Amino acid sequence: MDIEYIDLKECILAENEGDAQEVRDLLKEKNVILWNVMSSPGSGKTTFITDVIKRLGSQFRFGVIEADIESTVDAEKMHALGIPTVQLRTGGGCHLDAAMTMEALAKMPLDDLDVLIIENVGNLVCPAEFDVGANIATMLLSIPEGDDKCIKYPLMFTVTKAVFVTKMDVAPYFDFNFEALEKNSHRLNNDLRIFPVSVKTGEGMDEAVEWLKQQFN
């Protein structure tokens, strides 16, 4: 059974690669940057994305694709910001793939956008395997999750360009070892940028947003 499962997965991944290239081609033509945001459940993706949009909303025209298994709460929050939002309910699915992204693109006013954000399903495993056609892939790791996540979920740290370490305001109450995170994650991905941030206090957000701005240009 194991071997069969792996075969199926490889087949799906190969198909996905072709779809990801289609997404990339379309967005290049439309001059839109696609930013994929991944993390565990409850790391603060919606809060972080909302803050970035507030800080950069005068410089870039944003759109958001919300990938959620069942609920629409995050999409409603984004919609309340007045930006184009497409909700993809994966109906149990554990990740977004390029074909689903393509479906969302068809409903997006691409000519009126500069940056399209994907808030992926909360999951450190499966989303890392599926290239959605993004120009920038980043992840969030919250302080309470611990510094050892790059040892346990290495692929996510390998496929992303930056990790935003969220909830820095509660760092005094947890034993989070930044040196260990840096050492272990750079062993996997030497170019990985690490930004400690707290949306609540604003700590580190200037640096994080400045880096994102460079990626969007």
Next chain:
Amino acid sequence: MDIEYIDLKECILAENEGDAQEVRDLLKEKNVILWNVMSSPGSGKTTFITDVIKRLGSQFRFGVIEADIESTVDAEKMHALGIPTVQLRTGGGCHLDAAMTMEALAKMPLDDLDVLIIENVGNLVCPAEFDVGANIATMLLSIPEGDDKCIKYPLMFTVTKAVFVTKMDVAPYFDFNFEALEKNSHRLNNDLRIFPVSVKTGEGMDEAVEWLKQQFN
């Protein structure tokens, strides 16, 4: 592509059901209770399980199956407690299935065990779909993850008998609404037990362990 993917998944799930029954039959014969522990990454599974073993180790003979994608750090912690430990490295796989559980059982001294614990892959999505043949399925939800997880990841709250709300010691620093969790999770699963706990301070552990003891008998 969507339809194809769903077909494959259904096929895998059907095969898994048969394997789960095999696991159940073997463990019934050996008089061993199988306890499946699931949660997001970093919710505190290893810490919680370790504490339960310390508290109940004189009454039950425990064994542990550690399901990890890559690392062996959790298995080493369990092994240090002096209990039989089997490490299953899923090599990228996002969950444990019944066939993998069966492989682990073959290496376990089942005649010398009362309770076999599975520490599943840190993932709120995929492990909920795969019956590993457990007698009791439970989940952890840490305070920092937030009270809305049952809205976003409903299946996990449907297939488990109890949710241990961990890291209660940091509750003062987060806006976690217990009433919302109770209301929304009981809508999915009316019998779900909710135990607020902190291994650090010991809060709620007596009640949680008492309930587990009843399940193991």
